[in-house]
Amino acid sequence: MTQPGQDAQPVRGRERLERLGARVERGHDASHVEDAVALIMTAAIPSDHPEVVRARERGIPVLKRADALGAWVNRGCVVGIAGTHGKTTTTAMTTEVLAAAGLDPTGLVGGTVPHWEGNLRAGGSDLFVVEADEYDRSFHTLEPDVAVVTNLEADHLDVYGDLDGVEEGFRVFLRRVRPQGRVAVCGDDAGAARLLPALPGTGYSYGLSAGVQLRAVDVSQRPSGTRARVVEEGRELGDLELGSPGLHNLRNALAAAAVGRHLGASWDQVREGLAAYRGVGRRFQRLGEVAGVALIDDYAHHPTEIQATVRATRDIYPDRRLVAVFQPHLYSRTRDFHREFGRSLAGADVLWVSDVFPAREKPLPGITGALVADAATDAGAVDVRYHEDVASMPEAVAGTLRENDVLLVMGAGSVEDVGPRVKALLTGGADGAVTHA
Template sequence: MFSHIQKIHFVGIGGIGMSGIAEVLLTLGYKVSGSDAQKTTITRRLRRRGAKVYYGHQRENLKNPHVVVYSSAIAPSNPEIVEARRLDIPLVARAEMLAELMRLKYGIAIAGTHGKTTVTSLIANILTQGGLDPTFVVGGKVKSLRTNARLGKGDFLVAEADESDRSFMHLSPTIAVVTNIDPEHMEHYRDYDELKNIFKEFCLKIPFYGVAVLCVDHPAVAAIAASFPKRFLTYGIHTKADFMAHKIKLYPFKSSFELKINGKSAGQWRINLMGSHHIQNALAAIAVGNELGIPLSSIKKGLSQFKGIGRRLEPLYKNEHQKIYVIDDYGHHPVEIRETLNAIRQTWPQARLIVIFQPHRYTRTKALFSDFTKIFDGTNELFITQIYAAGEPPIHGVSAKKLADNIHSNSFNVHYRENLNDVVHDVRGLVKKNTIVVTFGAGDVNKVGKQLSKMMKEMPLQ
């Protein structure tokens, strides 16, 4: 960026994506300020790194910055956005700022409705293990790297490409990964065909020396591969691909498989992630690492050292003797939830399964209402709690209570609870030996898992 751009203000600096960019800019020597609704571990970390963080959004927070960065979660009526416009301070979308950082490196951008954070984290881990010292910006804390963002000295920047508001079209990656394409964020798209087309346009942004890495298990991604005019690699577990997994075995919080590259066996592999969907994610990361010339031994070590990401099938409580587990998952789309429940059921087929689901956003609940009513088969007890609005206004006729009322099952019980504390109390009374409790949602439903885990540790079953 031009040398006169030195002071950068982030509206919503505590967001996981915003904070990562802010941290990289701090490391580059920029003066970073920002605001957020409340104190969090993220805002405290940024303050320790030198950022000036304000709590609450007000126009006085703008201390003559040269540019103001905002995310799609920030409303145009936000007082800091309004003040920036009044003062003619340039307003830059988060993805546009990420694109500026990517111009300084060879970009590796991971797109898809699901799996972006996991694949981005796996690639960052593999490149780090391979000695490439990447810069990365991840939408979750990578436990093995102990952060969600870092400025590396190497030539590569690894980041998620967010399709939710088309902002990933700001990016011009050298390597573009597409994990899957499902109907989501449809308020920004005319129809599903337009969504699929925008993903293809994103892939076409790679240069002549770049490559697209495509999961052909997903029909919409396979359709891109079928007519893609530039170089591409494929991966999958169900469909013939360049990188494939065979002989899959699932264990508690682990999976193993035989890797085949172009039809030839590359030996047995193990990852500290559970489920076939995570094996697909690992294949994407393996393909990228192999493309960059990292030895398979280093790729394998990078995968084995990966310890997962916060809120992605994250174990909060384990009692191996009594076979009681409390798990938290960020899944908030029907496809994500179904995949995770399948992995849990395959791993613990005899366990009693208690699910707590917090719908995320009124728009998503309305658009996918019918799908949400059909994904919880195999559950023993299902708790639905209030919709986490994420700043959205309510939509008439859309509620978590209505969703709970429309889930009809003869094989499991459905409960609606407005208060998360009530959920904790009720679920604690249902836990016995051989029980899996899993919380789903992108809001604050993880509080249930944390409180329940604390109770289980303080007063374990006898």
């Protein structure tokens, strides 16, 4: 296994991979594939990458990760969790529900589940629960028996062009559902709900709105999580207690419940599975409270995700100053959505914005994080600070924090290091001294 990339960062979990017998290399070197029987590459790797070129020269099969995933899981019963947002959380929740029902699934997510010690729950059955990722049309390699669409919005416009292209990509995915399969769609989301008319006999809706088939009612939110009653086809199933905050996570839990019910789980088993769900890394991950500052880390990198995360934080900490840190992800996404980013971030009391994390992309002229900072100011944000270098962000932010603040760090790139480093600074004292209000 090699770790190519612009910054050649170490593979997370490298030591665990090596204990399992994997040889992990760093950097770009054609010699890494000399003895390979196959090369699996993510969609972010260009076709002229030296290891890809060498593999093809030597006749070594080269597969995209999505093709390898489909070849593996399509041999069994597949639950594919699709959507612009919420895939990782919903996949993990669904896996826990099906495990509680005794179905022993294999779950594969795009994040880290702490009690799985990684992104994989290795099951003993032929049931697979996987994220169905729309980027690069990766989910078109899956043949689901059960498909979920959590929501549908414009994203990855570098691939799809516009919202119509995104919708067509999802329709193609749903046409791959096997005969007698089931599609569960969030009826609260306008984009997802538009798919329902094309699903005669297979469509099933869930959410908080009147008219959906699996509905949460009498919803109450508290700092510890969310509580609701759940009704299925007009019949009350019972109460649901969820430790993850926010209505978006309640909808994710309903998606997991819908899959569980379709595959035979009792309501008690659904509740047991959701109680076993203890979160996914960087999905509203609470890093603790240090020196009177609550620290939260989140993967949100789309305007809708940010809006939901900011709202959930406000609901939990209504009387505390909210300091948000955001790193835009991808030049193309920043170009397409900088105004929407600004509006969704404007609810913070203090907003720090860094430059763009490029990931797989090359810079675009005139596209920087300053566009987001300016858009937030235009949207009414009172205190916006553009700090280009995310590496020095922790020291800059820590020095301005006050007792009783909430620090919310958001983004899908190297900003993930900011929360833990601020925590270390606050714990260490002088370098991260907190102002007492």
